[in-house]
Amino acid sequence: MKEAKIIAICNQKGGVGKTTTTVNLGIGLAKEGKRVLVIDADPQGDLTTCLGWKNGDELQTTLADLMNKTLTERPIGKGEGILHHEEGVDLLPSNLELSAMEMNLVNAMSRELTLKNCLKEIKKDYEYILIDCMPSLGMITVNALAAADSVMIPVQAQYLPAKGMTQLVQTIGKVQRTLNPDLRIDGIVLTLVDGRTNLAKQTLHILRNQYGNRMKIYSSQIPVAVKAAETSFQGKSIYAYDKNSSVAKAYENLTKEVIRNGEKTRDRLRTSEAR
Ligand SMILES: Nc1ncnc2c1ncn2[C@@H]1O[C@H](COP(=O)(O)OP(=O)(O)OP(=O)(O)O)[C@@H](O)[C@H]1O
Numbered sequence: 001m002k003e004a005k006i007i008a009i010c011n012q013k014g015g016v017g018k019t020t021t022t023v024n025l026g027i028g029l030a031k032e033g034k035r036v037l038v039i040d041a042d043p044q045g046d047l048t049t050c051l052g053w054k055n056g057d058e059l060q061t062t063l064a065d066l067m068n069k070t071l072t073e074r075p076i077g078k079g080e081g082i083l084h085h086e087e088g089v090d091l092l093p094s095n096l097e098l099s100a101m102e103m104n105l106v107n108a109m110s111r112e113l114t115l116k117n118c119l120k121e122i123k124k125d126y127e128y129i130l131i132d133c134m135p136s137l138g139m140i141t142v143n144a145l146a147a148a149d150s151v152m153i154p155v156q157a158q159y160l161p162a163k164g165m166t167q168l169v170q171t172i173g174k175v176q177r178t179l180n181p182d183l184r185i186d187g188i189v190l191t192l193v194d195g196r197t198n199l200a201k202q203t204l205h206i207l208r209n210q211y212g213n214r215m216k217i218y219s220s221q222i223p224v225a226v227k228a229a230e231t232s233f234q235g236k237s238i239y240a241y242d243k244n245s246s247v248a249k250a251y252e253n254l255t256k257e258v259i260r261n262g263e264k265t266r267d268r269l270r271t272s273e274a275r
């Protein structure tokens with residue numbers, strides 16, 4: 001059986017819409033009939049909270065527990081630790097225990113590949129796995145990049161955030177050279193786009209000049225809207241909260257683009273295999 005495509009949603013800059021994108025792309029894919037797991041790889045547990053598990057302390061099993069099992073070569077049971085959200089996605093939750101886990105990794109063997117090894121069996125149960133990364137490029141994020149097939153980079157539509165991507169692109173390059181040669185950047189998503197200003201156009205111009213030849217820039221852009229911020233407290237997606245909003249439409253378009261993009265990649269692979 002085919003294994004999941006793993007997408008790390010990553011940017012070390014805080015507050016650019018990583019978690020919001022994980023929720024709404026994840027549920028968007030589930031609405032298209034895909035089997036989807038979203039993973040909270042941030043000790044803040046924002047993804048876990050946004051999907052309705054308000055008190056992270058009460059979680060029975062978290063990503064940290066599964067990674068610790070992998071480290072100590074204990075088996076992970078089928079479906080262990082996975083929560084089911086009513087809108088059709090599964091969640092591997094996190095809380096502050098993930099910070100302690102990150103410490104455990106420091107002295108471990110194959111520490112950068114712990115998450116990849118942890119997902120080996122789990123990824124057989126899904127078509128897409130989205131990893132919501134924390135705003136740092138530390139060991140947990142490197143684990144996410146090492147486990148992923150592709151990275152999606154949400155970038156806030158402003159000059160400095162776009163400029164600040166250098167460090168992220170360097171880290172991704174290093175992971176490609178050392179841990180995961182097949183990792184693709186796939187691609188940049190402009191978020192928090194304010195239609196009343198020219199910032200989005202200018203940011204897009206900068207990104208195209210700097211990175212346009214190396215990575216895809218999604219044509220779907222996510223507008224800034226109060227509704228999007230409000231959903232964070234509701235435990236549901238923008239589709240369930242306000243399905244006619246501009247943000248819901250934007251995430252729907254992004255979802256379709258991601259699916260089309262995956263199909264193109266598969267076609268390319270098939271063609272190259274046939275040669
Ligand atoms: N399109 C949007 N319009 C308005 N507000 C938004 C939008 N997307 C996200 N927000 C809000 O902006 C804040 C940051 O978003 P989010 O948590 O998704 O970013 P993040 O990159 O995951 O942050 P962190 O780096 O802290 O993990 C949140 O309060 C969220 O509700």
Ligand SMILES: [Mg+2]
Pocket residue numbers: 018019020042046047132133134
């Ligand atoms: Mg976040």
